[in-house]
Amino acid sequence: MATTTLILRSLLVFAVVAISPGNGARYAANWTSIDSRPLPVWYDEAKIGIFVHWGVFSVPGYGQFSEWFWYWWKGAQRAAEVGFMKKNYPPDFKYADFAHDFKAQFFDPDEWADIFEASGAKYVVFTAKHHEGFCNWPSADSWNWNSVDTGPHRDLVGDLAAAIRKRKGLHFGLYHSLYEWFHPLYLKDKASGFKTQEFVFRKALPELVNLVMTYEPELIWSDGDWEAPDTYWNSTEFLAWLYNDSPIKDFVVVNDRWGNGCYCKHGGYYNCEDRFTPGSLPGHKWEKCQSIDNRSWGYRRNMKIIELMDLPTIIEDMVYVVALGGNYLLNIGPMEDGMISPLFEERLRGMGAWLGVNGEAIYSSKPWRIQTENATVPVWYTSKNNTVYAILLAWPSKLLFSLAAPKTSEATNVAILDNPSVSLKWVSTTPTGLVVVMPDNMPVSPGRGWVLKLEGVE
Ligand SMILES: *[C@@H]1O[C@H](CO)[C@@H](O)[C@H](O)[C@H]1NC(C)=O
Ligand SMILES: *[C@@H]1O[C@H](CO)[C@@H](O)[C@H](O)[C@H]1NC(C)=O
Ligand SMILES: *[C@@H]1O[C@H](CO)[C@@H](O)[C@H](O)[C@H]1NC(C)=O
Ligand SMILES: *[C@@H]1O[C@H](CO)[C@@H](O)[C@H](O)[C@H]1NC(C)=O
Ligand SMILES: *[C@@H]1O[C@H](CO)[C@@H](O)[C@H](O)[C@H]1NC(C)=O
Numbered sequence: 001m002a003t004t005t006l007i008l009r010s011l012l013v014f015a016v017v018a019i020s021p022g023n024g025a026r027y028a029a030n031w032t033s034i035d036s037r038p039l040p041v042w043y044d045e046a047k048i049g050i051f052v053h054w055g056v057f058s059v060p061g062y063g064q065f066s067e068w069f070w071y072w073w074k075g076a077q078r079a080a081e082v083g084f085m086k087k088n089y090p091p092d093f094k095y096a097d098f099a100h101d102f103k104a105q106f107f108d109p110d111e112w113a114d115i116f117e118a119s120g121a122k123y124v125v126f127t128a129k130h131h132e133g134f135c136n137w138p139s140a141d142s143w144n145w146n147s148v149d150t151g152p153h154r155d156l157v158g159d160l161a162a163a164i165r166k167r168k169g170l171h172f173g174l175y176h177s178l179y180e181w182f183h184p185l186y187l188k189d190k191a192s193g194f195k196t197q198e199f200v201f202r203k204a205l206p207e208l209v210n211l212v213m214t215y216e217p218e219l220i221w222s223d224g225d226w227e228a229p230d231t232y233w234n235s236t237e238f239l240a241w242l243y244n245d246s247p248i249k250d251f252v253v254v255n256d257r258w259g260n261g262c263y264c265k266h267g268g269y270y271n272c273e274d275r276f277t278p279g280s281l282p283g284h285k286w287e288k289c290q291s292i293d294n295r296s297w298g299y300r301r302n303m304k305i306i307e308l309m310d311l312p313t314i315i316e317d318m319v320y321v322v323a324l325g326g327n328y329l330l331n332i333g334p335m336e337d338g339m340i341s342p343l344f345e346e347r348l349r350g351m352g353a354w355l356g357v358n359g360e361a362i363y364s365s366k367p368w369r370i371q372t373e374n375a376t377v378p379v380w381y382t383s384k385n386n387t388v389y390a391i392l393l394a395w396p397s398k399l400l401f402s403l404a405a406p407k408t409s410e411a412t413n414v415a416i417l418d419n420p421s422v423s424l425k426w427v428s429t430t431p432t433g434l435v436v437v438m439p440d441n442m443p444v445s446p447g448r449g450w451v452l453k454l455e456g457v458e
Contacts, residue, residue, distance in 0.1 A: 107338025230259025
Protein backbone atom coordinates (compact mmCIF):
# COMPACT_ATOMS: atom_id res chain seq x y z
CA MET A 1 0.00 0.00 0.00
CA ALA A 2 2.73 2.43 0.97
CA THR A 3 4.23 2.53 -2.48
CA THR A 4 1.03 3.35 -4.32
CA THR A 5 -0.09 5.92 -1.74
CA LEU A 6 3.22 7.70 -1.77
CA ILE A 7 3.49 7.85 -5.53
CA LEU A 8 -0.09 9.05 -5.79
CA ARG A 9 0.52 11.68 -3.16
CA SER A 10 3.52 13.21 -4.86
CA LEU A 11 1.90 13.01 -8.27
CA LEU A 12 -1.20 14.69 -6.90
CA VAL A 13 0.72 17.70 -5.66
CA PHE A 14 2.21 18.25 -9.09
CA ALA A 15 -0.98 17.46 -10.95
CA VAL A 16 -2.56 20.45 -9.19
CA VAL A 17 0.04 22.62 -10.90
CA ALA A 18 -1.16 21.71 -14.35
CA ILE A 19 -4.81 22.46 -13.77
CA SER A 20 -4.64 25.38 -11.33
CA PRO A 21 -5.27 28.69 -13.12
CA GLY A 22 -3.37 30.79 -10.54
CA ASN A 23 -2.62 34.50 -10.61
CA GLY A 24 0.35 36.48 -11.80
CA ALA A 25 3.41 34.94 -13.40
CA ARG A 26 3.21 31.24 -14.15
CA TYR A 27 6.45 29.39 -14.40
CA ALA A 28 6.82 26.46 -16.76
CA ALA A 29 8.85 23.37 -15.88
CA ASN A 30 11.90 24.34 -17.93
CA TRP A 31 15.04 26.23 -16.94
CA THR A 32 14.42 29.24 -19.19
CA SER A 33 11.19 29.86 -17.35
CA ILE A 34 12.43 28.92 -13.85
CA ASP A 35 15.56 31.06 -14.24
CA SER A 36 13.48 34.11 -15.24
CA ARG A 37 11.97 34.45 -11.76
CA PRO A 38 13.27 37.55 -9.96
CA LEU A 39 15.05 36.72 -6.71
CA PRO A 40 12.98 37.87 -3.70
CA VAL A 41 14.71 41.04 -2.45
CA TRP A 42 15.06 40.03 1.20
CA TYR A 43 17.86 37.67 0.28
CA ASP A 44 20.22 40.19 -1.32
CA GLU A 45 19.56 42.66 1.50
CA ALA A 46 20.29 40.06 4.20
CA LYS A 47 23.93 39.46 3.14
CA ILE A 48 24.88 37.34 6.15
CA GLY A 49 23.57 33.89 7.06
CA ILE A 50 24.49 31.09 9.46
CA PHE A 51 24.73 27.54 8.15
CA VAL A 52 24.14 24.75 10.68
CA HIS A 53 25.20 21.13 10.05
CA TRP A 54 23.67 18.81 12.63
CA GLY A 55 22.73 15.16 12.36
CA VAL A 56 23.73 11.62 13.35
CA PHE A 57 27.20 12.41 11.97
CA SER A 58 27.62 14.78 14.95
CA VAL A 59 27.79 11.72 17.23
CA PRO A 60 31.08 10.24 15.96
CA GLY A 61 32.08 13.86 15.25
CA TYR A 62 35.36 12.78 13.78
CA GLY A 63 37.63 13.31 10.81
CA GLN A 64 37.91 15.66 7.85
CA PHE A 65 34.39 16.57 6.73
CA SER A 66 32.81 14.66 9.57
CA GLU A 67 29.31 15.01 8.07
CA TRP A 68 30.48 12.44 5.50
CA PHE A 69 31.50 10.00 8.23
CA TRP A 70 29.27 7.11 7.10
CA TYR A 71 30.52 7.43 3.54
CA TRP A 72 34.18 7.67 4.56
CA TRP A 73 33.79 4.59 6.74
CA LYS A 74 31.62 2.31 4.59
CA GLY A 75 31.78 3.84 1.11
CA ALA A 76 35.30 5.10 0.52
CA GLN A 77 36.67 3.00 3.43
CA ARG A 78 39.05 5.80 4.32
CA ALA A 79 41.77 4.64 6.68
CA ALA A 80 41.10 7.27 9.37
CA GLU A 81 37.44 6.35 9.84
CA VAL A 82 37.93 2.60 9.45
CA GLY A 83 40.69 2.74 12.07
CA PHE A 84 38.61 4.93 14.38
CA MET A 85 35.76 2.41 14.31
CA LYS A 86 38.05 -0.59 14.83
CA LYS A 87 39.67 1.04 17.79
CA ASN A 88 36.61 2.41 19.56
CA TYR A 89 33.57 0.31 18.66
CA PRO A 90 32.60 -3.36 18.67
CA PRO A 91 32.87 -5.09 15.26
CA ASP A 92 29.10 -5.42 14.80
CA PHE A 93 28.45 -1.71 15.39
CA LYS A 94 26.42 -0.14 12.58
CA TYR A 95 26.18 3.49 11.55
CA ALA A 96 22.50 3.43 12.52
CA ASP A 97 23.54 2.64 16.10
CA PHE A 98 24.97 6.16 16.39
CA ALA A 99 21.40 7.50 16.22
CA HIS A 100 20.70 6.25 19.77
CA ASP A 101 23.44 8.54 21.02
CA PHE A 102 22.13 11.56 19.15
CA LYS A 103 20.40 12.81 22.29
CA ALA A 104 20.37 16.58 21.90
CA GLN A 105 19.78 16.77 25.65
CA PHE A 106 21.08 20.36 25.92
CA PHE A 107 19.44 21.60 22.73
CA ASP A 108 17.79 24.93 23.51
CA PRO A 109 16.62 26.46 20.23
CA ASP A 110 16.16 29.87 21.91
CA GLU A 111 19.80 29.86 22.95
CA TRP A 112 20.80 29.06 19.37
CA ALA A 113 18.57 31.84 18.08
CA ASP A 114 20.15 34.26 20.60
CA ILE A 115 23.61 33.42 19.27
CA PHE A 116 22.54 33.66 15.62
CA GLU A 117 20.86 36.99 16.22
CA ALA A 118 23.94 38.27 18.05
CA SER A 119 26.10 37.25 15.08
CA GLY A 120 24.45 39.90 12.92
CA ALA A 121 23.16 37.23 10.52
CA LYS A 122 19.79 37.75 8.87
CA TYR A 123 19.08 34.15 7.96
CA VAL A 124 19.77 30.63 9.18
CA VAL A 125 20.07 27.51 7.02
CA PHE A 126 19.61 24.26 8.95
CA THR A 127 20.25 20.70 7.72
CA ALA A 128 16.81 19.12 7.58
CA LYS A 129 18.46 16.05 6.04
CA HIS A 130 22.07 15.47 5.00
CA HIS A 131 23.40 12.72 2.69
CA GLU A 132 23.04 10.12 5.47
CA GLY A 133 19.28 10.46 5.04
CA PHE A 134 18.49 11.03 8.72
CA CYS A 135 15.58 13.47 8.93
CA ASN A 136 15.66 16.09 11.67
CA TRP A 137 11.87 16.20 11.55
CA PRO A 138 9.21 13.47 11.82
CA SER A 139 9.17 12.48 8.17
CA ALA A 140 6.61 9.78 7.40
CA ASP A 141 8.79 8.76 4.46
CA SER A 142 11.79 8.07 6.67
CA TRP A 143 10.44 5.56 9.15
CA ASN A 144 12.70 5.01 12.13
CA TRP A 145 15.42 7.18 10.58
CA ASN A 146 14.26 10.52 11.87
CA SER A 147 14.73 12.59 15.01
CA VAL A 148 11.30 11.84 16.49
CA ASP A 149 11.30 8.04 16.07
CA THR A 150 14.86 7.76 17.38
CA GLY A 151 17.66 9.78 18.96
CA PRO A 152 16.42 13.11 20.32
CA HIS A 153 12.71 12.15 20.04
CA ARG A 154 12.10 15.71 19.06
CA ASP A 155 11.14 17.70 15.97
CA LEU A 156 14.44 19.57 15.66
CA VAL A 157 13.43 21.43 12.49
CA GLY A 158 10.13 22.56 13.98
CA ASP A 159 11.60 23.61 17.32
CA LEU A 160 14.38 25.60 15.67
CA ALA A 161 11.98 27.19 13.17
CA ALA A 162 9.76 28.40 16.02
CA ALA A 163 12.70 29.93 17.91
CA ILE A 164 14.15 31.61 14.82
CA ARG A 165 10.77 33.07 13.89
CA LYS A 166 10.46 34.78 17.25
CA ARG A 167 13.34 37.04 16.11
CA LYS A 168 12.09 39.63 13.73
CA GLY A 169 15.25 40.04 11.71
CA LEU A 170 15.96 36.35 11.08
CA HIS A 171 14.77 34.29 8.11
CA PHE A 172 14.57 30.51 8.36
CA GLY A 173 15.95 28.25 5.62
CA LEU A 174 16.41 24.50 5.18
CA TYR A 175 19.23 22.50 3.68
CA HIS A 176 18.03 19.33 1.95
CA SER A 177 20.16 16.65 0.31
CA LEU A 178 18.52 15.13 -2.74
CA TYR A 179 20.61 11.96 -2.71
CA GLU A 180 21.20 9.52 0.13
CA TRP A 181 24.37 7.46 -0.19
CA PHE A 182 22.93 4.14 0.89
CA HIS A 183 19.17 4.37 0.38
CA PRO A 184 18.13 1.10 -1.34
CA LEU A 185 15.77 2.87 -3.75
CA TYR A 186 18.40 5.40 -4.67
CA LEU A 187 20.93 2.63 -5.31
CA LYS A 188 18.35 0.83 -7.41
CA ASP A 189 17.68 3.92 -9.54
CA LYS A 190 21.41 4.49 -9.84
CA ALA A 191 21.92 0.92 -11.06
CA SER A 192 19.35 1.60 -13.78
CA GLY A 193 21.43 4.55 -14.97
CA PHE A 194 18.79 6.83 -13.42
CA LYS A 195 16.18 5.57 -15.88
CA THR A 196 13.85 4.69 -12.99
CA GLN A 197 12.79 7.36 -10.48
CA GLU A 198 11.47 5.36 -7.54
CA PHE A 199 13.61 7.15 -4.98
CA VAL A 200 12.56 10.54 -6.34
CA PHE A 201 8.83 9.84 -6.21
CA ARG A 202 8.82 7.87 -2.97
CA LYS A 203 11.41 9.74 -0.95
CA ALA A 204 13.06 12.92 -2.25
CA LEU A 205 10.05 14.78 -3.65
CA PRO A 206 7.48 13.77 -0.99
CA GLU A 207 9.92 14.89 1.69
CA LEU A 208 10.68 18.19 -0.03
CA VAL A 209 6.96 18.89 -0.40
CA ASN A 210 6.41 17.87 3.22
CA LEU A 211 9.12 20.30 4.39
CA VAL A 212 7.61 23.12 2.35
CA MET A 213 4.06 22.53 3.55
CA THR A 214 4.96 21.94 7.21
CA TYR A 215 7.68 24.51 7.88
CA GLU A 216 7.33 27.04 5.07
CA PRO A 217 11.07 27.70 4.83
CA GLU A 218 12.11 30.99 3.26
CA LEU A 219 15.12 29.37 1.66
CA ILE A 220 15.80 25.89 0.28
CA TRP A 221 19.47 25.02 0.08
CA SER A 222 19.50 22.02 -2.24
CA ASP A 223 22.49 19.67 -2.33
CA GLY A 224 23.49 16.10 -3.19
CA ASP A 225 22.30 16.53 -6.77
CA TRP A 226 25.46 15.82 -8.72
CA GLU A 227 25.26 12.12 -9.54
CA ALA A 228 22.08 12.44 -11.60
CA PRO A 229 20.62 14.89 -14.13
CA ASP A 230 17.93 17.38 -13.09
CA THR A 231 15.43 15.40 -15.20
CA TYR A 232 15.94 12.45 -12.82
CA TRP A 233 15.20 14.69 -9.83
CA ASN A 234 12.22 16.33 -11.59
CA SER A 235 13.74 19.58 -10.41
CA THR A 236 12.05 21.97 -12.83
CA GLU A 237 8.66 20.37 -12.06
CA PHE A 238 9.27 20.82 -8.34
CA LEU A 239 10.45 24.40 -8.76
CA ALA A 240 7.50 25.30 -10.99
CA TRP A 241 5.19 24.04 -8.26
CA LEU A 242 7.22 25.89 -5.62
CA TYR A 243 7.10 29.17 -7.55
CA ASN A 244 3.49 28.92 -8.79
CA ASP A 245 1.44 27.18 -6.16
CA SER A 246 3.26 26.52 -2.91
CA PRO A 247 2.38 28.55 0.18
CA ILE A 248 5.87 30.10 0.07
CA LYS A 249 5.89 31.06 -3.61
CA ASP A 250 6.18 34.81 -3.01
CA PHE A 251 9.27 34.82 -0.82
CA VAL A 252 11.11 31.52 -1.10
CA VAL A 253 14.69 31.62 -2.33
CA VAL A 254 16.57 28.60 -3.67
CA ASN A 255 20.14 27.91 -4.71
CA ASP A 256 21.49 26.17 -7.82
CA ARG A 257 22.12 22.51 -6.93
CA TRP A 258 19.27 20.80 -8.78
CA GLY A 259 21.06 18.21 -10.92
CA ASN A 260 24.37 17.40 -12.50
CA GLY A 261 25.62 20.46 -14.40
CA CYS A 262 23.09 22.87 -12.84
CA TYR A 263 25.24 24.69 -10.37
CA CYS A 264 26.51 28.12 -11.38
CA LYS A 265 23.96 27.95 -14.23
CA HIS A 266 20.39 27.37 -13.10
CA GLY A 267 18.12 27.93 -10.13
CA GLY A 268 17.87 30.96 -7.85
CA TYR A 269 21.12 32.34 -6.51
CA TYR A 270 24.37 30.52 -7.26
CA ASN A 271 26.49 28.61 -4.78
CA CYS A 272 28.66 27.00 -7.43
CA GLU A 273 31.21 24.82 -5.63
CA ASP A 274 31.62 24.91 -1.85
CA ARG A 275 33.56 28.00 -0.74
CA PHE A 276 33.15 29.58 -4.18
CA THR A 277 35.70 32.39 -4.38
CA PRO A 278 35.35 34.35 -7.63
CA GLY A 279 38.14 36.71 -8.65
CA SER A 280 35.86 39.39 -10.05
CA LEU A 281 32.25 40.56 -9.87
CA PRO A 282 29.93 37.69 -10.93
CA GLY A 283 26.99 38.54 -13.18
CA HIS A 284 24.48 36.70 -11.01
CA LYS A 285 23.58 36.79 -7.32
CA TRP A 286 25.75 34.29 -5.44
CA GLU A 287 26.61 33.02 -1.98
CA LYS A 288 29.81 31.77 -0.45
CA CYS A 289 29.41 29.09 2.17
CA GLN A 290 32.40 28.77 4.46
CA SER A 291 32.86 26.85 7.66
CA ILE A 292 34.57 28.32 10.74
CA ASP A 293 36.22 24.90 11.02
CA ASN A 294 37.74 24.90 7.57
CA ARG A 295 38.08 21.11 7.58
CA SER A 296 34.52 20.15 8.33
CA TRP A 297 30.91 21.29 8.17
CA GLY A 298 29.79 18.91 10.89
CA TYR A 299 31.24 19.06 14.41
CA ARG A 300 34.68 17.50 14.72
CA ARG A 301 35.79 16.55 18.22
CA ASN A 302 39.39 16.39 17.01
CA MET A 303 39.51 19.95 15.65
CA LYS A 304 42.41 22.17 16.68
CA ILE A 305 42.36 25.88 17.20
CA ILE A 306 44.80 26.56 14.36
CA GLU A 307 42.33 24.90 11.97
CA LEU A 308 39.59 27.42 12.76
CA MET A 309 39.10 30.71 10.99
CA ASP A 310 39.94 33.55 13.36
CA LEU A 311 37.74 36.64 13.55
CA PRO A 312 39.87 38.91 11.32
CA THR A 313 39.93 36.19 8.63
CA ILE A 314 36.15 35.81 8.83
CA ILE A 315 35.63 39.56 8.50
CA GLU A 316 38.07 39.75 5.60
CA ASP A 317 36.27 36.91 3.80
CA MET A 318 32.82 38.38 4.47
CA VAL A 319 33.84 41.85 3.27
CA TYR A 320 35.34 40.47 0.06
CA VAL A 321 32.18 38.43 -0.62
CA VAL A 322 29.80 41.34 -0.05
CA ALA A 323 31.93 43.72 -2.13
CA LEU A 324 31.62 41.23 -5.01
CA GLY A 325 27.83 41.11 -4.63
CA GLY A 326 27.64 37.82 -2.72
CA ASN A 327 26.03 36.65 0.49
CA TYR A 328 28.18 35.08 3.20
CA LEU A 329 26.89 31.86 4.78
CA LEU A 330 29.12 31.05 7.74
CA ASN A 331 28.89 27.48 9.03
CA ILE A 332 28.99 25.93 12.49
CA GLY A 333 28.54 22.31 13.50
CA PRO A 334 26.80 21.91 16.87
CA MET A 335 27.72 18.96 19.08
CA GLU A 336 25.45 15.92 19.33
CA ASP A 337 24.19 17.07 22.74
CA GLY A 338 22.91 20.32 21.23
CA MET A 339 25.66 22.61 22.49
CA ILE A 340 27.36 25.09 20.21
CA SER A 341 31.06 25.09 21.00
CA PRO A 342 31.91 28.31 22.89
CA LEU A 343 34.69 28.77 20.32
CA PHE A 344 32.17 28.99 17.50
CA GLU A 345 29.95 31.16 19.65
CA GLU A 346 32.82 33.56 20.26
CA ARG A 347 33.47 33.90 16.52
CA LEU A 348 29.79 34.50 15.81
CA ARG A 349 29.42 37.11 18.54
CA GLY A 350 32.62 38.75 17.31
CA MET A 351 31.27 39.02 13.79
CA GLY A 352 28.09 40.54 15.24
CA ALA A 353 30.07 43.09 17.24
CA TRP A 354 31.90 44.17 14.09
CA LEU A 355 28.64 44.39 12.15
CA GLY A 356 27.12 46.37 15.02
CA VAL A 357 29.57 49.17 14.20
CA ASN A 358 30.04 48.62 10.47
CA GLY A 359 26.86 46.87 9.29
CA GLU A 360 25.72 50.00 7.44
CA ALA A 361 28.38 49.18 4.81
CA ILE A 362 27.18 45.58 4.52
CA TYR A 363 23.40 45.13 4.81
CA SER A 364 21.38 46.11 1.73
CA SER A 365 24.56 47.34 0.06
CA LYS A 366 25.31 46.99 -3.66
CA PRO A 367 28.64 46.43 -5.35
CA TRP A 368 30.18 49.72 -6.38
CA ARG A 369 31.63 50.50 -9.85
CA ILE A 370 35.05 49.46 -8.47
CA GLN A 371 35.17 46.59 -5.97
CA THR A 372 38.72 46.85 -4.65
CA GLU A 373 41.89 48.86 -5.06
CA ASN A 374 45.51 48.62 -4.10
CA ALA A 375 45.80 51.31 -1.45
CA THR A 376 48.48 51.13 1.26
CA VAL A 377 46.13 48.68 3.00
CA PRO A 378 43.60 46.28 1.39
CA VAL A 379 40.40 48.16 0.52
CA TRP A 380 37.01 46.82 -0.59
CA TYR A 381 34.14 49.03 -1.70
CA THR A 382 30.37 48.72 -1.26
CA SER A 383 27.69 51.31 -1.95
CA LYS A 384 24.19 52.31 -1.00
CA ASN A 385 22.32 55.02 -2.91
CA ASN A 386 24.84 57.86 -3.22
CA THR A 387 27.05 56.69 -0.41
CA VAL A 388 30.22 54.73 -1.01
CA TYR A 389 31.86 52.68 1.71
CA ALA A 390 35.59 52.00 1.63
CA ILE A 391 36.29 49.07 3.93
CA LEU A 392 39.91 49.01 5.16
CA LEU A 393 41.15 45.62 6.30
CA ALA A 394 44.11 47.10 8.15
CA TRP A 395 44.74 50.43 9.85
CA PRO A 396 46.98 52.62 7.67
CA SER A 397 50.39 53.32 9.15
CA LYS A 398 50.37 56.96 7.98
CA LEU A 399 47.97 59.72 8.98
CA LEU A 400 47.34 60.61 5.32
CA PHE A 401 45.48 57.85 3.53
CA SER A 402 44.94 57.87 -0.27
CA LEU A 403 42.12 56.30 -2.22
CA ALA A 404 42.38 56.41 -6.00
CA ALA A 405 38.92 55.45 -7.21
CA PRO A 406 36.33 57.84 -5.71
CA LYS A 407 35.64 61.05 -7.60
CA THR A 408 34.97 63.86 -5.16
CA SER A 409 32.59 66.82 -5.44
CA GLU A 410 31.75 69.91 -3.40
CA ALA A 411 29.25 67.80 -1.49
CA THR A 412 31.79 65.18 -0.44
CA ASN A 413 31.83 64.27 3.22
CA VAL A 414 34.12 61.66 4.75
CA ALA A 415 33.59 59.95 8.12
CA ILE A 416 34.55 56.70 9.81
CA LEU A 417 31.71 54.46 10.96
CA ASP A 418 33.27 54.09 14.41
CA ASN A 419 32.47 57.77 14.93
CA PRO A 420 30.19 58.81 12.07
CA SER A 421 29.22 62.27 13.35
CA VAL A 422 32.77 63.60 12.99
CA SER A 423 33.77 64.66 9.47
CA LEU A 424 37.33 63.87 8.51
CA LYS A 425 39.45 66.35 6.57
CA TRP A 426 40.31 65.38 3.02
CA VAL A 427 41.76 66.84 -0.19
CA SER A 428 41.01 65.68 -3.69
CA THR A 429 43.62 64.34 -6.04
CA THR A 430 43.48 64.28 -9.85
CA PRO A 431 42.04 62.98 -12.02
CA THR A 432 40.14 61.05 -9.33
CA GLY A 433 40.80 60.13 -5.74
CA LEU A 434 41.23 61.75 -2.39
CA VAL A 435 43.60 61.88 0.55
CA VAL A 436 41.91 61.51 3.94
CA VAL A 437 43.37 62.74 7.21
CA MET A 438 42.80 59.71 9.40
CA PRO A 439 42.04 60.01 13.13
CA ASP A 440 45.20 60.12 15.28
CA ASN A 441 44.26 57.03 17.19
CA MET A 442 43.14 53.77 15.74
CA PRO A 443 39.55 53.19 16.92
CA VAL A 444 39.18 50.04 18.95
CA SER A 445 37.71 47.65 16.41
CA PRO A 446 35.78 44.56 17.47
CA GLY A 447 37.60 42.75 14.67
CA ARG A 448 40.01 44.09 12.11
CA GLY A 449 38.42 46.34 9.55
CA TRP A 450 37.31 49.98 9.51
CA VAL A 451 34.87 51.69 7.23
CA LEU A 452 35.23 55.12 5.62
CA LYS A 453 31.83 56.47 4.67
CA LEU A 454 32.14 58.64 1.58
CA GLU A 455 29.13 60.78 0.77
CA GLY A 456 28.87 62.86 -2.35
CA VAL A 457 31.40 60.91 -4.41
CA GLU A 458 31.02 59.21 -7.75
C1 LIG B 1 8.53 14.34 -13.79
O1 LIG B 1 9.03 14.84 -15.03
C2 LIG B 1 8.54 14.20 -16.17
C3 LIG B 1 9.17 14.86 -17.37
O2 LIG B 1 10.55 14.93 -17.21
C4 LIG B 1 7.03 14.33 -16.25
O3 LIG B 1 6.56 13.58 -17.33
C5 LIG B 1 6.40 13.85 -14.95
O4 LIG B 1 5.03 14.14 -14.95
C6 LIG B 1 7.04 14.53 -13.76
N1 LIG B 1 6.48 14.01 -12.56
C7 LIG B 1 6.15 14.77 -11.53
C8 LIG B 1 5.55 14.05 -10.37
O5 LIG B 1 6.35 15.95 -11.53
C1 LIG C 1 9.60 26.84 -21.50
O1 LIG C 1 8.22 26.92 -21.28
C2 LIG C 1 7.59 28.01 -21.90
C3 LIG C 1 6.13 28.05 -21.48
O2 LIG C 1 5.52 26.82 -21.70
C4 LIG C 1 7.74 27.89 -23.42
O3 LIG C 1 7.16 29.02 -24.04
C5 LIG C 1 9.20 27.83 -23.75
O4 LIG C 1 9.37 27.59 -25.12
C6 LIG C 1 9.89 26.72 -22.98
N1 LIG C 1 11.32 26.82 -23.20
C7 LIG C 1 12.06 25.77 -23.45
C8 LIG C 1 13.51 26.06 -23.67
O5 LIG C 1 11.60 24.66 -23.50
C1 LIG D 1 40.22 26.36 3.66
O1 LIG D 1 40.55 25.14 3.01
C2 LIG D 1 40.68 25.25 1.61
C3 LIG D 1 40.98 23.89 1.05
O2 LIG D 1 40.16 22.91 1.60
C4 LIG D 1 41.79 26.23 1.29
O3 LIG D 1 41.87 26.40 -0.11
C5 LIG D 1 41.51 27.57 1.95
O4 LIG D 1 42.60 28.43 1.75
C6 LIG D 1 41.29 27.40 3.42
N1 LIG D 1 40.90 28.68 3.98
C7 LIG D 1 41.26 29.08 5.19
C8 LIG D 1 40.74 30.40 5.63
O5 LIG D 1 41.96 28.41 5.90
C1 LIG E 1 46.77 45.02 -7.08
O1 LIG E 1 48.11 44.63 -7.24
C2 LIG E 1 48.29 43.27 -7.58
C3 LIG E 1 49.75 42.96 -7.57
O2 LIG E 1 50.50 43.98 -8.15
C4 LIG E 1 47.65 43.02 -8.94
O3 LIG E 1 47.77 41.66 -9.30
C5 LIG E 1 46.18 43.38 -8.87
O4 LIG E 1 45.58 43.25 -10.14
C6 LIG E 1 45.99 44.79 -8.38
N1 LIG E 1 44.57 45.02 -8.14
C7 LIG E 1 43.95 46.12 -8.52
C8 LIG E 1 42.50 46.18 -8.22
O5 LIG E 1 44.49 47.05 -9.08
C1 LIG F 1 18.10 54.32 -1.08
O1 LIG F 1 17.51 53.94 -2.31
C2 LIG F 1 16.40 53.09 -2.17
C3 LIG F 1 15.94 52.72 -3.55
O2 LIG F 1 17.02 52.31 -4.31
C4 LIG F 1 15.31 53.79 -1.37
O3 LIG F 1 14.24 52.91 -1.17
C5 LIG F 1 15.87 54.22 -0.03
O4 LIG F 1 14.91 54.98 0.66
C6 LIG F 1 17.11 55.05 -0.21
N1 LIG F 1 17.68 55.31 1.09
C7 LIG F 1 18.15 56.49 1.44
C8 LIG F 1 18.71 56.57 2.80
O5 LIG F 1 18.14 57.45 0.69
